[in-house]
Amino acid sequence: MNKQxxxxxxxxxxxREQFIEQMPGRVEEALHYLTILRLDPNQRxxxxxxxxxxxxxxxxxxxxxxxxxxxxxxxxxHLAARLLEMPLNVSVPFWDELAEVLARIVLNTETLRQQGASSSQEHDVPRFDLAPIDDSEGTGGRLIYICDDDPLQVEQLATQLQCFGYHPVTFTDPAKLRTAMAAKRPSLVIMDIFFPNGVSGADVLAAIEREMDHPVPAIYISACDDFEARLNAIQAGGQAYFHKPVNALDMVTTIDELTVQKKPDPCRILVVDDEPVIAAYHSLILQEAHMITFQVHKPERVLEVLQLFRPDLVLMDMYMPGCNGRDLAKLVRQVPDYFGLPIVFLSSETDKHKQFSAMRVGAEGFLTKPIKPDDLVAAVAIRAERMRALRMLMARDSLTGLFNHSTTTQMLENAIANAGRQQASLCFAMIDVDRFKAVNDTHGHPVGDQVLLALARVLQQRLRNSDIVGRYGGEEFAVILQGIKLELAAQIIDQLREDFAKIRFQAGEVEFSCAFSGGVAAFPQCKDIKSLREAADRALYQAKDGGRNRVVANNE
Amino acid sequence: MHVLVVDDDPFSREMTVAVLEDLGYNCQLAENGVEAMEILAGESSCDLVISDMNMPLISGIDLFRELRSQGVTLPFILLTGDDPEELWTQEPKLDACLFKDFSLEEILPQVINEVLSRC
Structure with a gap:
């Protein structure tokens, strides 16, 4: 053999590398065949x-x-062979399937490319997946174990956490905690550091952890605030440390951070391409990256679909018959609502001047074909997520993270329109913190903000995902409850009122609690947004007038 | 030892060539059956033909039949992505018919030896 x-x-x-490298270009060519065939299947x-x-x-x-x-x-x-065997002038039912095959080819080679790149660097990196934290039951992963030898303290803390929608289970005996942990994993454990007879909570938990596959987040509490106790807690793997008596709101904030692993909503991408197979192909690649897509093949439908689908980004072919991408982008931009909507062009245009002229009408980016799936996904995701973040900032109240006044109003309008179409009912509740001015005046604004934050958390965590919670202004909040009748809505808000009244706030050495009043009105009894808001407002006024800390349903 | 490799797919062609060159053979390449026949009709000396089945214009089997009808008796190995048995029943005079998969790199040298030893 020749050794050279x-x-x-x-x-x-x-x-193999070259084969993989050239695949996007080859698939692009195959897509071209597919578009020709779709227009004229007789092109044998x-x-x-x-x-x-x-x-x-x-x-x-x-x-x-x-x-x-x-x-x-x-x-x-196999599909292509069927295509060849089909008699002329018969409609072909599997264009999308063929487009899907092409998308899968390109996605699969992309995976192979990554495997190739990683295998040349390192082998056998041990990998393991974390088991999901308990959220099997409808509680949404809110099961919390509290272990403290002081029965009074442990019950008090449990009551407070309950108000925020958690499901605390209390233990005074560490051995019982151990049994419970083995039976059912909670989302989090709150553990006292010092137990009688010199038993250390940190040691107990460390022993339990060793028996379990995956650690459960732990928060330690202690009457001592010394360095040794804190160090002890950290060494045992504690994620946070609280000094007793515990401020419930701080505790809830920390628990939220440790337990809530809310998956962000997937990005919504509108794919505009006059070639259905190309649109299907790009959609598939984006869907594979967990995005939601909607395809538009006729440029004249774009405005209508924008309103219905509300995308985070538009991916648009540059050249379409009758209406090129530049003109279409300009047209979209003229609608005030879509002024900030990112538009990314996709084209085989490599001429920088033409690309530049496309950017001038407000394109966010210009991608040239053939594009590797990873590049497409990255280019789309980064822009869509930025759009999302911006929208979020614009739509939400900065203190509570709830929807702001204008967003809430818009959502109420949408919800009424929806309910009208579906002949469903809907309730609107106005909530106002009682004597809030006195809280601010007595304890200062930072403490007042704590009260608002606590109420925001109670409303957000206790209501269903389909309910919309907004901060209407100052100490006023609004809740839209979809698909339920007035009586039930009033009951729900009243339950929240009871819970909120139980929360104990701290201002220096002083402890106090707060209450709210609420007014609820219903659609379709109130026919439009104006009468619904006024009815809820009147009910709120009645609640205040009737002595506060109560909820009134408007039955007019 | 000279081998003519006929394949329209550049990767598949290069793959075959890589295996053959590793065995120390000299390769000549053709992208389709017409090109293959031109090469064989020319000056070059060739000892073996290895051809892909599915190609534009002329399939591997058609190429084989055409060569035989012209009196070219060179050993002929057909490569295919489909079931080789079926092709062999279609054309039993083929010297060998091989399925393209990852084992090609091991099997092709063995088959070449077999085919050449029969000549």
Whole structure:
């Protein structure tokens, strides 16, 4: 053998790399075949090209040991073969399936590329997935174990946490905690540091942790505020340390941070392309990255769909018959609501001048085909998420994170329109903290803010996801309860009122509690937003007038 | 030893070539059947033909039949992404018919030896 030549395996490795590298370009060509065929399925030569392309990906993929890729291509080859066998002028029902095959080919080679890149760096990095924290039951992962030898303290803390919608279970005996942990994992454990007879809470928890596969977040509490106790807690893996008596609101904030792993809503992308197969292809790649997509093939439908789908970003083909992407972007931008909507162009245009002229009408980006799936996903995700963050800032109140006045109003309008269409009912509640001015005057604004924050948390955590909670202004809050009748809505708000009244606030050495009054009105009894708001307002006024700390339903 | 490799897919072609060159063979390449016949009709000396089945214009089997009808008796190995048995029943005179998969790199040298030893 000739030793100067590269070895067979290194040659094959290089071929594999090139094969993967060139795939997006080759698939782009196949997409072109597909668009031609969709317009005219009788183009047998093009169908044969498509078939051969898929066949050769299957064969070469298999030769390189890419079995999954070979299988994907084989399924496409099968479809293409059917296409070739079909009599002329028969409509073909599987264009989208073919587009999907092409998308899967490109996605699979992308995975192979990444595997290739990572395997050349490091091998066998141990990997493990964390089991999901308890959220199996409808409590949404709010089960919390509290262990403290002082029964009074432990009950008090449990009551406070309950007000914020958690499900605390209390233990005074560490051994019982151990049994409970083995039976059911909570989202979090709150542990006292010092137990009688020199038993250390940190040691107990550390022993339990050793028995469990995955640690549960722990918060330590103690009457001591010395360095040793804190160090002890940290060494045992505690995520936070609280000095007794515990400020419930601070505790809840910390618990939220430790337990809530709220998945962000997926990004919504509108894909505008006059070629349905190309639109389907790009949609699939984005969906694979957990985005929600909607396809528009006719430029004239864009405005209508924008309103219904409310995307975070528009991915638009640059050249479409009758209406090019630039004009369409300009048109979209003229609608005030979409002034800030990111628009990304996708085109095979490599001319920088033309790209620049597209950017001038307000395109956020310009992607050139063929694009690698990762690049497409990254380019779209980063812009869509920025849009999201901006919207969030604009729509929410900075103190409480609840929807601000204008967003709440808009959502109420939408909710009424929805309820009207579906002939469903809807309730609107106005909530106002009682004697809030006195809290601010007596304890100062930072303490007042604590009260507002606590109420915001109670409302947000105790209501259903479908309910909309907003801060209407000052100490006034608004809640939209969808799909329920007046009586039930008033009961729910009244329950929240009772819970809120139980929360104990601290201002220096002083402890105090707060209450709120609420007024509830219902649609369709009130026919429009104006009468609904006025009715809720009148009910709130009645509640205040009737002595506060109560909820009144408007039955007019 | 000279081998003519016929394949329209550049990766598949290069893969075969890599295996052959590793065995110390000299390779000549053709992208389709027409090109292959031109090469064989020319000056070059060739000892073996390895061809892909699915190609534009002329399939691997058609190429084989055309060569035989022209009196070219060179050993001919067909490569395919489909079921090789079926192709072999279609054309039993083929010297060998191989399925393209990752084992090609091991199997192709063995098959070449077998085919050449039969000549």
């Amino acid at each position: 030549r590269p070895s067979l395996s290194s040659k094959i490795a290089r071929l 030569a093009t169908a044969a090209n498509l078939h051969r392309f898929l066949h050769s990906i299957k064969g070469t993929g298999n030769s390189f040991g890419f079995e999954e890729l070979g299988a994907i291509a084989a399924s496409g080859e």
